Amino acid sequence: MIAAESRSIPLPSGFAANTTLVRGEGSPLVYLHGPFGQEWNGFLDELASRHRVYAPAHPGAEEPDDLHHLDGIFDLMLYYDDLFDTLGLERVDLVGHSFGGMVAAELAATFPQRVRKLVLIDALGLWRDDAPVGDHVMTTPEKQLALLYNDATKPEVAARLALPEDVKERNKLIIHRFSAVASTSHFMWPIPERGLAKRLRRVKADTLVIWGRQDALVPAVYADEFAARIAGARVRLVDGAGHVPQVEQQDEVSRAVLEFLA
Amino acid sequence: MKTIWFHMQGYRDLPDDFRERHESIWITPPNDELCDSATVGKYLHWNLDELELADDLGFDGLGLNEHHQNGYGFPVSPNLIAATLARRKSDAAIVMLGNTLPLYNPPMRVAEEMALLDCLSGGRLVAGWPIGSAMDTTGCYGITPTEVRPRYYEAHDLIKAAWTRPGPFPFNGKFTKLRYVNPWPKPLQKPHPPIWCAGGGSVETWKFAAENDYTYSYLSFFGHKAAKKLIDGYWNEVAKAGRDENPYRAGFAQLVVVGETDAEAEREYLPHIKNFFDKSLYIPGHHAMVPGYMTKQSMEFLLGQSGSASPFATLGSNFSWKEHVENQGIVIGGSPATVADRLREAVKTLRVGHLMVVLQIQSMKPEQTAKNTRLFAEKVLPKIRDIWDDEGWVDHWWPSGATRHAPKSAPQGNGAARKRAVVRDAATLEVRS
Numbered sequence: 001m002i003a004a005e006s007r008s009i010p011l012p013s014g015f016a017a018n019t020t021l022v023r024g025e026g027s028p029l030v031y032l033h034g035p036f037g038q039e040w041n042g043f044l045d046e047l048a049s050r051h052r053v054y055a056p057a058h059p060g061a062e063e064p065d066d067l068h069h070l071d072g073i074f075d076l077m078l079y080y081d082d083l084f085d086t087l088g089l090e091r092v093d094l095v096g097h098s099f100g101g102m103v104a105a106e107l108a109a110t111f112p113q114r115v116r117k118l119v120l121i122d123a124l125g126l127w128r129d130d131a132p133v134g135d136h137v138m139t140t141p142e143k144q145l146a147l148l149y150n151d152a153t154k155p156e157v158a159a160r161l162a163l164p165e166d167v168k169e170r171n172k173l174i175i176h177r178f179s180a181v182a183s184t185s186h187f188m189w190p191i192p193e194r195g196l197a198k199r200l201r202r203v204k205a206d207t208l209v210i211w212g213r214q215d216a217l218v219p220a221v222y223a224d225e226f227a228a229r230i231a232g233a234r235v236r237l238v239d240g241a242g243h244v245p246q247v248e249q250q251d252e253v254s255r256a257v258l259e260f261l262a
Numbered sequence: 263m264k265t266i267w268f269h270m271q272g273y274r275d276l277p278d279d280f281r282e283r284h285e286s287i288w289i290t291p292p293n294d295e296l297c298d299s300a301t302v303g304k305y306l307h308w309n310l311d312e313l314e315l316a317d318d319l320g321f322d323g324l325g326l327n328e329h330h331q332n333g334y335g336f337p338v339s340p341n342l343i344a345a346t347l348a349r350r351k352s353d354a355a356i357v358m359l360g361n362t363l364p365l366y367n368p369p370m371r372v373a374e375e376m377a378l379l380d381c382l383s384g385g386r387l388v389a390g391w392p393i394g395s396a397m398d399t400t401g402c403y404g405i406t407p408t409e410v411r412p413r414y415y416e417a418h419d420l421i422k423a424a425w426t427r428p429g430p431f432p433f434n435g436k437f438t439k440l441r442y443v444n445p446w447p448k449p450l451q452k453p454h455p456p457i458w459c460a461g462g463g464s465v466e467t468w469k470f471a472a473e474n475d476y477t478y479s480y481l482s483f484f485g486h487k488a489a490k491k492l493i494d495g496y497w498n499e500v501a502k503a504g505r506d507e508n509p510y511r512a513g514f515a516q517l518v519v520v521g522e523t524d525a526e527a528e529r530e531y532l533p534h535i536k537n538f539f540d541k542s543l544y545i546p547g548h549h550a551m552v553p554g555y556m557t558k559q560s561m562e563f564l565l566g567q568s569g570s571a572s573p574f575a576t577l578g579s580n581f582s583w584k585e586h587v588e589n590q591g592i593v594i595g596g597s598p599a600t601v602a603d604r605l606r607e608a609v610k611t612l613r614v615g616h617l618m619v620v621l622q623i624q625s626m627k628p629e630q631t632a633k634n635t636r637l638f639a640e641k642v643l644p645k646i647r648d649i650w651d652d653e654g655w656v657d658h659w660w661p662s663g664a665t666r667h668a669p670k671s672a673p674q675g676n677g678a679a680r681k682r683a684v685v686r687d688a689a690t691l692e693v694r695s
């Protein structure tokens with residue numbers, strides 16, 4: 001894996017600068033991360049082989065005070081609108097995972113003209129009483145692992161979870177994840193549903209819904225829930241993958257996304 | 263010093279294999295399996311009997327608090343319990359510690375109910391406003407972790423304004439918007455019942471209490487030795503805010519067991535102490551330290567200090583009597599003489615004017631609780647009542663209608679203190695509005 005360039009993107013007054021990871025050449029693609037925080041990984045490397053990938057940090061993770069100015073989804077939409085403007089991104093392909101998938105879907109519904117193609121990977125944002133979404137926050141580390149992965153012993157997963165030997169680096173990573181959970185929970189605790197279902201009809205982008213068939217946090221029935229509300233959306237279930245298919249089945253997911261965006 | 267008989271109101275008959283079978287005492291212990299309604303009815307009568315006994319035996323105050331969905335203590339809506347106590351003819355304080363402000367929407371409910379209690383009790387109410395544990399706020403009541411404190415501060419401003427400003431007036435908060443704030447009634451105590459803060463040791467709360475000139479009570483069960491560092495942190499904030507060293511600015515909760523002799527105390531109460539720490543304080547890290555409820559700053563501090571283990575989960579269930587009572591000082595127990603000596607030392611060291619004694623420890627039967635309470639009232643209380651008298655401080659945070667053991671020379675209801683409070687409140691309102 002090759003590291004991406006980390007850019008500090010200034011935002012209109014009141015917000016701390018957004019740390020956006022940038023890499024690759026080609027048409028612009030924005031990737032929105034899940035509840036455990038910003039990262040650069042093999043999946044993004046593959047996307048960056050054909051696209052210029054921008055992976056911003058969710059606001060509030062690094063600077064918790066930002067959350068005082070973000071009172072819900074509407075404020076969050078304006079935050080990203082500002083960020084895209086600052087990055088000079090008129091129209092992008094948007095890929096979102098988990099919480100990032102929820103935000104991506106909201107953006108595609110709020111600003112249909114900004115999104116060319118939309119990829120939702122195990123996205124949060126909808127709710128079914130007969131298949132409740134799990135709780136990744138107030139749960140034991142063991143249960144959390146089971147919610148997130150089909151097979152946590154796979155080397156790819158182990159590598160993602162590994163903590164650095166160096167105590168200072170390790171604490172930094174723990175804080176990074178802790179703060180990401182705090183700042184994403186700000187928009188979805190205790191039930192990750194804020195009315196997205198009624199807004200999805202506005203999505204105009206060509207949409208691909210990718211889901212880990214064994215996702216125990218957001219069961220795969222939600223793939224159909226998204227597809228049913230977005231005109232023309234396609235669903236691709238990924239076998240041998242839980243909530244993070246782009247890590248557990250990186251090749252398959254990368255290929256599917258690149259082909260869809262081509 | 264003021265001594266408050268504090269009732270935690272827990273579930274007294276939890277199974278011995280509780281820890282093996284359940285992840286936590288809070289939020290998720292399954293109600294149908296563990297919480298029998300008829301049994302709870304029995305407990306509630308016992309709880310009230312015990313509180314009424316404490317009232318009859320001369321404690322300065324009766325302490326209640328609010329918690330939800332757990333076996334540690336589930337008073338749920340403590341104002342209901344307080345209402346039955348308020349009906350009794352008594353001169354003891356009703357120390358409501360308290361109503362968890364972020365859980366009320368609109369928080370006018372607290373303004374109204376506490377005012378009602380104050381009127382009903384003849385001005386005996388302490389208005390305690392804790393922020394609430396992560397378990398109660400984010401776990402049981404679904405409050406967004408990052409909103410717990412903002413909601414607390416806003417509710418505080420609203421209730422205080424509702425009690426001190428003439429109604430009706432509009433209140434435009436972020437979480438509560440009201441066109442007409444005009445509670446009927448306002449509290450009997452003027453400008454309002456004494457406000458008490460409480461907590462488990464977060465710096466933000468110390469600052470808030472010190473800056474607003476409220477009293478702060480440290481409520482945890484690690485004992486007086488472990489409390490020293492935390493209470494000192496609070497006193498440090500008090501000094502920084504330019505306040506005096508009045509010991510009534512601080513309170514502290516302590517588990518206490520009294521026997522005729524040290525040996526008897528150990529024999530009778532140790533099983534209940536072990537049971538309490540084994541089950542009631544079985545709170546895992548994923549329930550106590552929720553991201554966002556716990557700030558990034560606090561997490562960095564904690565990681566820098568040690569690891570990320572929950573401070574509660576492993577505490578004390580296997581400790582011996584000696585470990586509890588002497589080495590760790592978690593429990594104060596023994597003969598009346600031993601208990602009085604230890605309490606005096608703890609109170610002096612921590613510099614607390616409000617001592618909350620926990621004499622009903624979860625699995626203790628009513629007879630044992632009564633015995634513990636009687637021994638304490640008859641043989642310990644007289645020996646600790648005079649602590650701080652030599653320094654001559656006035657308790658500005660005691661309800662004016664709670665006149666029990668009031669110094670004969672002092673003006674009725676701390677009139678001087680009240681006058682000061684008016685000035686203080688005017689200044690506070692100005693700053694905050």
